[in-house]
Amino acid sequence: MSKDVLEIRNVNRVYNDGEKDVKALSDINLTVKEGEFVSIIGSSGCGKTTLLKLIAGLDMPQSGELLLNESKITGPDYKRGYVFQQNCLFEWLTVEKNIAAGLKARHVYTQNKDKVSKYIDLVGLHGFEKSYPHQISGGMAQRVAIARALINEPEILLLDEPMGALDSFTRADIQDKLLDIKKQENLTMILVTHDVDEAIYLSDRIVIMTPRPGRISEVIDVDIPYPRQRGGAEFINLRRNLLDKFHLASAEPQPEYFI
Amino acid sequence: MENKKTVKTGIRYAVYILFTVTGFVLAILENIFVPQIAADFENKKYALGSFVLSINRAYRIFLFLLIIFYIAVGIFSYLKENRQANYIKKAKFRFACGVALGIWDLFGTKLMYFPQPFFPGPAKILEAFLMESGYILENTLYSLRLFALGFSLGVIFGVGTGILIGWFDKVYYWLAPVLNISGVIPAVAWMPFALTIFPTPFSGAVFLIVICAWFPIASLTAQGIQSTPKSQFDAARTLGGNTVYLLFHVAVPHAMPQIFMGISSANAFAFTTLVMAEMLGQPGGLGYYINTSKVWSAYYKVFAAIIVMAVLFSLIMKGIGAIRGYVLRWQRGLVK
Numbered sequence: 050m051s052k053d054v055l056e057i058r059n060v061n062r063v064y065n066d067g068e069k070d071v072k073a074l075s076d077i078n079l080t081v082k083e084g085e086f087v088s089i090i091g092s093s094g095c096g097k098t099t100l101l102k103l104i105a106g107l108d109m110p111q112s113g114e115l116l117l118n119e120s121k122i123t124g125p126d127y128k129r130g131y132v133f134q135q136n137c138l139f140e141w142l143t144v145e146k147n148i149a150a151g152l153k154a155r156h157v158y159t160q161n162k163d164k165v166s167k168y169i170d171l172v173g174l175h176g177f178e179k180s181y182p183h184q185i186s187g188g189m190a191q192r193v194a195i196a197r198a199l200i201n202e203p204e205i206l207l208l209d210e211p212m213g214a215l216d217s218f219t220r221a222d223i224q225d226k227l228l229d230i231k232k233q234e235n236l237t238m239i240l241v242t243h244d245v246d247e248a249i250y251l252s253d254r255i256v257i258m259t260p261r262p263g264r265i266s267e268v269i270d271v272d273i274p275y276p277r278q279r280g281g282a283e284f285i286n287l288r289r290n291l292l293d294k295f296h297l298a299s300a301e302p303q304p305e306y307f308i
Numbered sequence: 309m310e311n312k313k314t315v316k317t318g319i320r321y322a323v324y325i326l327f328t329v330t331g332f333v334l335a336i337l338e339n340i341f342v343p344q345i346a347a348d349f350e351n352k353k354y355a356l357g358s359f360v361l362s363i364n365r366a367y368r369i370f371l372f373l374l375i376i377f378y379i380a381v382g383i384f385s386y387l388k389e390n391r392q393a394n395y396i397k398k399a400k401f402r403f404a405c406g407v408a409l410g411i412w413d414l415f416g417t418k419l420m421y422f423p424q425p426f427f428p429g430p431a432k433i434l435e436a437f438l439m440e441s442g443y444i445l446e447n448t449l450y451s452l453r454l455f456a457l458g459f460s461l462g463v464i465f466g467v468g469t470g471i472l473i474g475w476f477d478k479v480y481y482w483l484a485p486v487l488n489i490s491g492v493i494p495a496v497a498w499m500p501f502a503l504t505i506f507p508t509p510f511s512g513a514v515f516l517i518v519i520c521a522w523f524p525i526a527s528l529t530a531q532g533i534q535s536t537p538k539s540q541f542d543a544a545r546t547l548g549g550n551t552v553y554l555l556f557h558v559a560v561p562h563a564m565p566q567i568f569m570g571i572s573s574a575n576a577f578a579f580t581t582l583v584m585a586e587m588l589g590q591p592g593g594l595g596y597y598i599n600t601s602k603v604w605s606a607y608y609k610v611f612a613a614i615i616v617m618a619v620l621f622s623l624i625m626k627g628i629g630a631i632r633g634y635v636l637r638w639q640r641g642l643v644k
């Protein structure tokens with residue numbers, strides 16, 4: 050059995066927006082194993098980004114703790130790669146230099162130069178090395194963001210709706226890229242998504258969150274062997290099952306006579 | 309078919325080149341064939357080495373050189389397809405320039421219609437260059453040196469303090485009010501201090517240019533740094549960037565467009581301050597040249613200095629524009 054990479058224990062995060070407290074996360078507990086692919090789904094505002102930021106160390110919980118390989122997360126580190134919800138490329142750098150940014154930031158660029166073209170090939174951006182972010186499409190920009198995070202060889206990759214704004218073909222393409230990476234590098238990944246199909250297609254486990262306060266309501270194991278067929282019977286069953294839960298979980302309590 | 313088409317565009321283009329220079333040709337013809345009517349115009353002669361040149365002839369040679377120049381530009385832009393449209397666009401304006409020179413020569417020189425000596429004709433202005441080109445060059449170099457030193461120090465100083473103000477809250481607290489108050493004072497107001505405190509007039513003028521460039525550059529740099537989105541810093545931190553990286557590889561490049569906005573406006577202020585400083589207490593420079601010429605009522609020299617300034621300053625602006633275009637090349641196609 051592979052070891053636990055990430056442990057989240059009794060984490061709470063309350064935001065104060067000036068007037069009232071917003072319980073963005075309440076009593077979150079989660080353990081992620083090495084090489085595991087975990088998806089987090091849940092309606093908008095249930096604290097998915099907040100959770101990912103805590104794991105990244107970009108934000109701190111009010112109580113509880115987060116551990117990566119048994120050491121407490123106290124701040125951001127290149128070992129926890131992050132692909133942001135909005136595209137956060139450095140627009141003054143070319144594709145190539147964006148991807149190399151992590152190496153340069155860590156002063157290890159000169160000895161790792163050849164990695165840049167390897168990651169450009171990995172995300173299929175050959176021929177666009179010298180383009181600037183505003184000259185490439187949204188899907189390409191997301192692939193740059195993924196390559197930029199991967200080049201640091203993180204222990205865990207955090208992806209915040211990296212495919213939110215993409216068409217379904219580009220989406221499927223990036224999904225397969227992620228599966229390739231999972232297989233080749235045995236990289237632990239946590240993906241935030243709104244898309245149930247995407248979660249089933251990719252994940253070992255799916256975490257369902259509910260809003261106000263942000264909680265984990267259920268964790269579902271996905272036992273379908275890879276590569277998964279989107280039309281397969283198990284896939285469709287699980288999807289129906291999940292949509293029901295998702296619907297129940299995200300709906301406000303309704304009066305009984307409603308239907 | 310293809311060939312026919314290129315021949316056709318070639319002919320069309322030649323017509324545009326011809327049209328561009330026709331104005332200047334007319335100006336030459338005007339100077340040659342219209343008789344000198346006003347009596348007090350003196351067609352002085354100057355010896356350039358072994359051959360002697362009258363100012364009228366110098367004016368014609370000048371026009372002739374302009375014609376050669378615009379033909380050369382025309383041929384050059386014909387060979388570079390992306391420049392063709394620009395040349396064609398400017399043809400009308402250049403034609404009009406030539407015609408205007410002709411009219412000016414007619415009224416300014418041939419008829420001496422304007423009040424003298426305030427509004428000389430074009431040939432008379434050329435006289436300044438024939439008479440004392442060495443002296444004009446000397447003063448131009450003085451201005452250039454003053455500007456280069458003052459402005460580059462202003463940029464270094466402005467960007468430096470702008471980064472500190474934008475990055476450190478404490479520096480912002482203490483320096484932002486100083487910047488805002490001193491920024492509204494025209495630099496020439498410091499002139500009395502500059503001229504007494506500094507050991508040489510030159511260093512005093514450098515000081516004035518530095519402070520006039522400092523304000524717009526520092527405040528726009530600070531704004532640019534402060535407006536960097538937090539998400540960009542977050543991204544850099546998850547990539548392993550430390551504070552130095554965040555500052556110099558995220559905040560500063562993000563602020564670059566604003567830094568250049570500051571530099572462009574500082575540039576215009578710096579020209580004004582430069583000329584004012586020179587007019588009020590420098591032993592050289594184009595401003596100084598204007599001032600001494602005025603004392604002798606040599607207004608044609610004033611115009612000559614103004615023309616040199618126009619050329620010099622627009623070359624400097626072009627230079628800065630080119631640097632800006634290079635540094636901000638990532639913006640190409642993103643902003644107009």
Ligand SMILES: Nc1ncnc2c1ncn2[C@@H]1O[C@H](COP(=O)(O)OP(=O)(O)OP(=O)(O)O)[C@@H](O)[C@H]1O
Nearest residue numbers: 064065066071073092093094095096097098099100
């Ligand atoms: N910096 C902040 N200050 C105050 N409140 C915040 C802040 N960030 C998030 N919140 C609040 O915390 C809650 C959870 O936000 P979060 O961004 O984690 O949601 P999310 O699940 O990622 O939503 P989405 O799917 O729309 O991205 C929201 O109610 C939001 O208003």
Ligand SMILES: [Mg+2]
Nearest residue numbers: 097098099134
């Ligand atoms: Mg979010």
